[in-house]
Amino acid sequence: MTNHSAVNRSPDQLKSRIQQRQARIGIIGLGYVGLPLALLFSEQKFAVTGFDIDQRKVETLNQGGSYIYRIAAEEIRAAKAQGFSATSDYAKLVEMDAVIICVPTPLNQYHEPDLSFITDTTHAIAPHLQAGQLIVLESTTYPGTTEEVMVPILEKENKSGLKAARGVSTAEKEFFVAFSPEREDPGNTTVARRDIPKVVGGVNPQATDLAGALYGSIFHRTVPVSSPAAAEMTKLLENIYRCVNIALVNELKLLCLRMGLDIWEVIEAASTKPFGFHPFYPGPGLGGHCIPVDPFYLSWKAKEWDFRTRFIELAGEINTNMPYHVLASVGAALNGYKKSVKGSRVMVLGVAYKRDIDDLRESPALTIIELLQKEGAEVSYHDPYFPFIGKGRKYDLQMKRTELDHLGQYDCVLIVTDHSDYDYRKIVGEAQLVVDTRNATKGIDSPKVVRC
Numbered sequence: 501m502t503n504h505s506a507v508n509r510s511p512d513q514l515k516s517r518i519q520q521r522q523a524r525i526g527i528i529g530l531g532y533v534g535l536p537l538a539l540l541f542s543e544q545k546f547a548v549t550g551f552d553i554d555q556r557k558v559e560t561l562n563q564g565g566s567y568i569y570r571i572a573a574e575e576i577r578a579a580k581a582q583g584f585s586a587t588s589d590y591a592k593l594v595e596m597d598a599v600i601i602c603v604p605t606p607l608n609q610y611h612e613p614d615l616s617f618i619t620d621t622t623h624a625i626a627p628h629l630q631a632g633q634l635i636v637l638e639s640t641t642y643p644g645t646t647e648e649v650m651v652p653i654l655e656k657e658n659k660s661g662l663k664a665a666r667g668v669s670t671a672e673k674e675f676f677v678a679f680s681p682e683r684e685d686p687g688n689t690t691v692a693r694r695d696i697p698k699v700v701g702g703v704n705p706q707a708t709d710l711a712g713a714l715y716g717s718i719f720h721r722t723v724p725v726s727s728p729a730a731a732e733m734t735k736l737l738e739n740i741y742r743c744v745n746i747a748l749v750n751e752l753k754l755l756c757l758r759m760g761l762d763i764w765e766v767i768e769a770a771s772t773k774p775f776g777f778h779p780f781y782p783g784p785g786l787g788g789h790c791i792p793v794d795p796f797y798l799s800w801k802a803k804e805w806d807f808r809t810r811f812i813e814l815a816g817e818i819n820t821n822m823p824y825h826v827l828a829s830v831g832a833a834l835n836g837y838k839k840s841v842k843g844s845r846v847m848v849l850g851v852a853y854k855r856d857i858d859d860l861r862e863s864p865a866l867t868i869i870e871l872l873q874k875e876g877a878e879v880s881y882h883d884p885y886f887p888f889i890g891k892g893r894k895y896d897l898q899m900k901r902t903e904l905d906h907l908g909q910y911d912c913v914l915i916v917t918d919h920s921d922y923d924y925r926k927i928v929g930e931a932q933l934v935v936d937t938r939n940a941t942k943g944i945d946s947p948k949v950v951r952c
């Protein structure tokens with residue numbers, strides 16, 4: 501292996517190593533974001549080392565296995581043949597030319613940013629930092645994190661007195677830092693990952709340029725912005741835009757239900773407008789690691805500037821209320837059959853936070869199951885991706901998947917996630933009552949179906 505002596509890694513040399521696919525790339529955090537990213541670099545013939553504190557993940561990958569449903573074991577094996585390996589040994593970072601951080605950024609119990617994964621990772625990187633290395637943060641976070649939180653730790657705790665490059669650098673005693681947000685849309689098969697433009701913002705123009713070169717080798721287009729904070733804010737704008745628009749259609753759905761209108765029909769009609777309208781769809785509540793979480797990173801940071809982000813708060817309020825609306829709808833539907841929620845057998849179809857993915861994080865299904873159980877319902881569930889629901893950060897359900905047969909035995913079948921594997925016509929045929937939160941039964945005309 502080449503010995504990457506610190507002083508030899510000038511920005512020009514690093515750029516040329518990237519362009520010639522000779523740069524060694526370290527990816528920290530091998531989850532839904534980091535692992536696919538490692539595979540993309542590997543496909544482009546880079547030697548990639550993945551770092552994770554989860555030993556189980558490290559071992560699975562090194563044995564050529566996968567723990568993410570949509571990533572086949574063959575893809576891991578192909579990457580291994582290309583030099584990919586996983587480790588939890590941060591000392592190996594000294595060999596890397598570029599290091600990309602993809603660790604979680606959740607909220608704590610008070611709905612405030614929990615940056616502990618970023619700070620833990622940064623403390624772990626610092627002692628191994630080398631002059632001329634490029635460090636890129638991808639985790640979604642509030643504007644200022646890269647420069648106000650990460651850079652000071654790296655500068656203070658590295659062993660060689662290195663500083664982040666500001667202005668024009670020769671990299672003699674400096675390292676490069678940038679932020680580049682992840683834009684993956686899990687389950688989206690219409691846009692190839694490579695076609696999603698990648699925004700990059702460096703602490704100095706050289707860092708932006710190097711990050712652009714790095715990502716330019718796996719994405720068709722990179723979009724440079726003036727600073728890490730601008731890149732951090734870009735990601736939040738994208739997710740807040742989504743969160744606020746989903747809240748808008750959720751609220752209009754409630755009105756449409758009251759007015760006897762079908763919101764789905766209305767959205768479909770509005771979508772025919774060739775300009776100025778982008779469709780968003782209502783649902784049982786927000787889910788996933790991003791949309792329910794990220795906006796609160798900004799509302800928290802805004803307080804430092806004595807500023808209230810009212811759109812975010814209002815959207816949060818409306819979206820958080822949706823599982824309660826589902827509970828009320830199940831109650832009303834059962835009422836039509838002279839039944840109460842208490843004592844009724846309810847089968848929840850789909851618990852993933854969205855269609856055709858194996859991700860349970862922040863799924864509204866979990867809240868809905870808890871609410872139904874609290875009201876005394878006997879709840880079962882089915883999801884092709886989850887044979888078991890154990891304990892998460894906010895729930896502890898310990899439920900085993902029930903098979904899909906004999907749907908007639910349930911008082912209510914509740915469609916929470918509209919996986920495309922389900923045969924909805926058959927489901928409606930067998931069930932006594934179907935409450936549909938996703939318009940999955942579109943086109944099925946049956947008095948048994950209640951859309952909510």
Ligand SMILES: NC(=O)c1ccc[n+]([C@@H]2O[C@H](COP(=O)([O-])OP(=O)(O)OC[C@H]3O[C@@H](n4cnc5c(N)ncnc54)[C@H](O)[C@@H]3O)[C@@H](O)[C@H]2O)c1
Nearest residue numbers: 529530531532533552553554602603604605621639640682
């Ligand atoms: N999942 C998505 O679709 C998506 C999309 C856009 C942005 N993001 C953002 O990307 C970031 C990562 O999300 P994710 O979905 O990949 O999370 P994840 O939980 O799937 O993966 C994170 C990984 O980081 C590892 N990790 C935690 N602390 C570590 C440490 N100190 N050192 C090494 N590894 C460590 C964990 O073990 C885990 O494997 C988050 O900020 C998220 O908001 C996610």
